[in-house]
Amino acid sequence: MQQKDALLMSSEEETATTVEQLKGSEILLNGLIAEGVDTIFGYPGGAIMPIYDALYDYQDQLKHILVRHEQGATHAAQGYARTSGKVGVVFATSGPGATNLITGLADAQIDSTPMVCITGQVFAHLLGTDAFQETDVINITTPVTKWNYQVTDASEIAEVLAKAFHIAKTGRPGPVLIDITKNAQLQLAAYKGYQKCDHIRSYRPTPIIRNNYIEQAAALINDAKRPFVLFGQGVLLGNAEQEFKAFVEKTGIPAAWTILGAGAIPTDHPLNVGMLGMHGNYGPNVLTNECDVLIAIGMRFDDRVTGRLDKYAKQAKVIHLDIDPAEIDKNVKAHVPVWGDCKETLPLLTVLVKENKHEEWLAKFNNYSKEEFAQCIDAEINPQSGELTMGEVINQLNQLTNGDAVIVTDVGQHQMVACRYAKFNHTRSNITSGGLGTMGFALPAAIGAKFGAPNKTVVAVIGDGGFQMTLQELGTIMQSGIDVKIMILNNQFLGMVRQWQELFHDRRYSFVDITSPDFVALAKSYYIDGKKISERTELKDALKTMLDHKGSYLLEVMVTKENNVFPMVPQGCSVSEIRLK
Amino acid sequence: MESKLEKKEFNITVYTENQVGLLSRIAIIFSRRKLNIESLNTSPSEVESIHRFNIVINETEEVVRKVARQLEKQVEVLKVYYNTNEDVIWQELALYKVPTEIIAEHVSVERLLREYGARAVVIRKDYTVFETTGHREETDALVVVLQQYGLIEFVRSARVAIIKASDGFHTKLKQFENREPGEPAAENEYLNNGDKVFTM
Ligand SMILES: Cc1ncc(C[n+]2csc(CCOP(=O)(O)OP(=O)(O)O)c2C)c(N)n1
Numbered sequence: 001m002q003q004k005d006a007l008l009m010s011s012e013e014e015t016a017t018t019v020e021q022l023k024g025s026e027i028l029l030n031g032l033i034a035e036g037v038d039t040i041f042g043y044p045g046g047a048i049m050p051i052y053d054a055l056y057d058y059q060d061q062l063k064h065i066l067v068r069h070e071q072g073a074t075h076a077a078q079g080y081a082r083t084s085g086k087v088g089v090v091f092a093t094s095g096p097g098a099t100n101l102i103t104g105l106a107d108a109q110i111d112s113t114p115m116v117c118i119t120g121q122v123f124a125h126l127l128g129t130d131a132f133q134e135t136d137v138i139n140i141t142t143p144v145t146k147w148n149y150q151v152t153d154a155s156e157i158a159e160v161l162a163k164a165f166h167i168a169k170t171g172r173p174g175p176v177l178i179d180i181t182k183n184a185q186l187q188l189a190a191y192k193g194y195q196k197c198d199h200i201r202s203y204r205p206t207p208i209i210r211n212n213y214i215e216q217a218a219a220l221i222n223d224a225k226r227p228f229v230l231f232g233q234g235v236l237l238g239n240a241e242q243e244f245k246a247f248v249e250k251t252g253i254p255a256a257w258t259i260l261g262a263g264a265i266p267t268d269h270p271l272n273v274g275m276l277g278m279h280g281n282y283g284p285n286v287l288t289n290e291c292d293v294l295i296a297i298g299m300r301f302d303d304r305v306t307g308r309l310d311k312y313a314k315q316a317k318v319i320h321l322d323i324d325p326a327e328i329d330k331n332v333k334a335h336v337p338v339w340g341d342c343k344e345t346l347p348l349l350t351v352l353v354k355e356n357k358h359e360e361w362l363a364k365f366n367n368y369s370k371e372e373f374a375q376c377i378d379a380e381i382n383p384q385s386g387e388l389t390m391g392e393v394i395n396q397l398n399q400l401t402n403g404d405a406v407i408v409t410d411v412g413q414h415q416m417v418a419c420r421y422a423k424f425n426h427t428r429s430n431i432t433s434g435g436l437g438t439m440g441f442a443l444p445a446a447i448g449a450k451f452g453a454p455n456k457t458v459v460a461v462i463g464d465g466g467f468q469m470t471l472q473e474l475g476t477i478m479q480s481g482i483d484v485k486i487m488i489l490n491n492q493f494l495g496m497v498r499q500w501q502e503l504f505h506d507r508r509y510s511f512v513d514i515t516s517p518d519f520v521a522l523a524k525s526y527y528i529d530g531k532k533i534s535e536r537t538e539l540k541d542a543l544k545t546m547l548d549h550k551g552s553y554l555l556e557v558m559v560t561k562e563n564n565v566f567p568m569v570p571q572g573c574s575v576s577e578i579r580l581k
Numbered sequence: 582m583e584s585k586l587e588k589k590e591f592n593i594t595v596y597t598e599n600q601v602g603l604l605s606r607i608a609i610i611f612s613r614r615k616l617n618i619e620s621l622n623t624s625p626s627e628v629e630s631i632h633r634f635n636i637v638i639n640e641t642e643e644v645v646r647k648v649a650r651q652l653e654k655q656v657e658v659l660k661v662y663y664n665t666n667e668d669v670i671w672q673e674l675a676l677y678k679v680p681t682e683i684i685a686e687h688v689s690v691e692r693l694l695r696e697y698g699a700r701a702v703v704i705r706k707d708y709t710v711f712e713t714t715g716h717r718e719e720t721d722a723l724v725v726v727l728q729q730y731g732l733i734e735f736v737r738s739a740r741v742a743i744i745k746a747s748d749g750f751h752t753k754l755k756q757f758e759n760r761e762p763g764e765p766a767a768e769n770e771y772l773n774n775g776d777k778v779f780t781m
Pocket residue numbers: 410411412413414415437438439440462463464465466467489491493494495496497
């Protein structure tokens with residue numbers, strides 16, 4: 001019966017030989033729409049012109065944001081992906097357009113950000129001839145993509161695009177690049193509609209969960225006297241915030257975050273004991289070496305988190321929950337590997353663990369926290385005299401936003417200060433370049449973050465150095481009319497490098513003294529309002545003006561030149577050797 | 582425990598889709614970690630459309646295990662195994678070109694063939710090409726002998742290896758093709774042997 005139907009179908013199809021013929025570029029745009037894409041960050045050029053030509057007719061369905069540099073497109077797509085949870089999409093031309101994507105791809109790869117980049121390529125018959133604007137994009141991007149593919153025939157486009165989206169967003173997400181030769185963009189091909197991909201035989205994004213490990217993990221947790229949870233971006237990427245909260249609340253285990261995990265539970269949650277790592281909080285670092293069971297959830301034991309590995313949590317039994325089996329045992333040996341999506345594994349674990357409170361153990365964290373407050377936080381966020389500090393700016397900002405804003409940070413001292421002191425009531429609110437530490441990330445990422453979360457206030461916190469790496473994106477803000485608040489914390493230094501030179505290189509300040517243009521005037525030239533302040537008395541009003549302003553606004557805050565970020569785990573030291581000053 | 586930290590030869594078998602660009606994606610996993618590939622062979626496998634890489638590296642098991650996981654993580658890689666030399670049957674093929682006149686004058690060709698298991702592939706007036714197949718020591722031994730007789734050219738192939746304990750890939754592939762994988766596809770060498778692997 002079924003077979004007969006199938007036969008009928010195929011003969012019907014044959015007689016109706018009017019399968020739609022579309023250009024490769026149109027197939028691509030139809031595919032993007034079918035994948036639910038509404039925003040593209042891009043920049044045109046010779047080899048991608050047919051796609052841009054087709055885009056001209058799709059403007060009501062696909063919003064294209066013209067950036068000022070392709071690197072900006074990648075970071076904007078990252079910001080978009082990180083706030084929206086969707087896949088960020090980038091268009092760029094061949095050659096220099098494509099090579100300008102590398103930093104953003106590397107950033108997305110190391111921070112597991114789902115992204116699909118489409119690059120134009122020279123005609124297939126010119127490949128390998130050193131044609132105008134030909135670069136070997138596939139080979140250049142191989143180490144910084146989860147997957148990449150070169151399309152040379154229009155008939156491949158729909159299937160390859162479907163694969164790209166499936167790979168970018170499933171399992172451990174990551175960036176994918178499709179390089180499409182110009183002939184494939186122009187060529188006509190039969191288009192039978194777009195079919196999403198949900199299976200690739202060689203690719204297993206969601207592993208089978210092994211109950212024996214869940215049981216072993218639960219047993220360890222139930223017997224633990226001093227258990228400690230470390231959580232990372234895996235919780236956000238798995239949309240497992242609720243499952244995570246249920247787990248820590250039932251077990252009463254203190255939980256600390258990596259900078260990409262910030263916001264998975266609110267900053268003020270009683271079990272949120274703070275930030276891990278080099279500039280993290282005192283208690284979480286010291287007590288890593290005192291806990292008896294360490295439960296790592298969706299984090300990868302980066303060296304900025306662990307410090308010296310051979311002195312890291314050696315006393316603890318380690319339970320590692322991760323979707324990527326290559327992460328298990330990579331840096332820290334796991335006694336119990338819980339391989340899987342934490343959205344699924346956490347609830348299974350929560351069922352098996354006993355309700356508990358670890359009051360004495362939690363009190364230890366609070367004691368360290370008090371000491372840290374007295375010795376470094378208080379002076380940083382509540383200074384009564386002297387120049388403004390970065391910490392007080394962030395603290396004041398918290399009071400005005402109530403922790404509801406999306407904070408996008410660049411890289412350096414201001415980043416560490418913002419991550420330490422910004423308050424997050426919501427998930428997907430701390431957008432920062434973690435693994436790659438890409439200066440220049442914040443401004444374009446903030447643009448994308450706002451497109452991804454249009455109803456939120458988006459504040460980009462940027463250093464005077466990093467702002468000058470991608471400031472051309474002010475043009476993108478101007479032209480798109482997007483509303484982002486730009487806060488430059490100007491210490492007149494490449495501050496983080498200066499801090500290291502002060503502490504570890506005998507104050508030999510080698511090329512960290514950076515001068516800046518008149519940022520406010522620069523913003524004005526892009527028709528963006530702004531103000532520069534340097535007095536404590538002006539701070540609150542200036543922040544209020546920035547937040548209340550209709551549209552984008554740039555606030556430059558002059559801060560102490562030579563402040564250091566503390567606490568600090570010096571490189572090569574153990575987390576328990578963290579210094580408060 | 583000790584043996585884990587000791588460098589030795591490992592045979593890595595990688596089952597993959599047959600796709601352009603995969604070779605470099607695989608190669609950079611080694612080069613990024615500054616690991617030297619001793620030998621690399623790509624060939625079809627027992628299953629149509631599935632490719633098989635044989636890679637030999639001299640490393641500790643710890644490093645090899647991490648590399649194997651990174652390999653298996655690649656989208657187009659289906660499965661990765663690593664084995665010591667004792668766990669596999671392996672062979673390398675070597676060709677030797679020597680001047681025919683010297684060989685004919687000085688060497689008892691028959692004896693050579695017998696002792697080294699060699700075979701003459703081509704005999705021409707000007708040169709003769711011998712072939713041997715075997716382990717590295719065997720193919721090397723003949724080089725030493727033939728050097729004395731004006732060895733003109735020598736080349737050895739990459740290693741091919743068959744895993745003694747393997748059932749092949751046919752049933753595994755079926756599992757991979759299913760949307761809901763069964764155990765074979767979902768298995769992970771390392772996670773399955775938790776006791777052995779995850780002790781410190
Ligand atoms: C693209 C790039 N180049 C260089 C660095 C090294 N680096 C890390 S922090 C930093 C200083 C950043 O200075 P600034 O933007 O003023 O921020 P601050 O530390 O002063 O807050 C530098 C140069 C980097 N992270 N990224």
